[in-house]
Amino acid sequence: MRVDVDRDLCESNAVCVGIAPDIFELDDEDLAVVTVDEIPADREADVRQAVQLCPKIALTLREDG
Numbered sequence: 001m002r003v004d005v006d007r008d009l010c011e012s013n014a015v016c017v018g019i020a021p022d023i024f025e026l027d028d029e030d031l032a033v034v035t036v037d038e039i040p041a042d043r044e045a046d047v048r049q050a051v052q053l054c055p056k057i058a059l060t061l062r063e064d065g
C-alpha cells in the first residue's frame with residue numbers, strides 16, 4: 001500500500017504528521033510529504049486513519065502497490 005499527498009489541497013495543519021510522524025512530514029513549503037515508498041504493514045492502520053482525518057481530503061491510498 002502507498003499513500004499520495006495532493007499538495008494543491010494540503011493546508012499544512014500536520015494532522016497526518018501527528019498521527020504517523022514516521023510516514024508523513026512537512027517540507028520546506030510546509031506541505032505534507034510521504035517519507036516512505038511502501039507503507040509497512042504494521043503502519044497501515046495509522047495511515048488509513050490519517051487519510052480519513054485529513055481535513056482537506058488531500059491523502060489518497062493506493063492499494064495496488
Ligand code: SF4
Nearest residue numbers: 010011014015016054
Ligand atoms: S492532514 Fe492533510 S491537510 Fe493536513 S498536513 Fe496532512 S495532508 Fe496536509
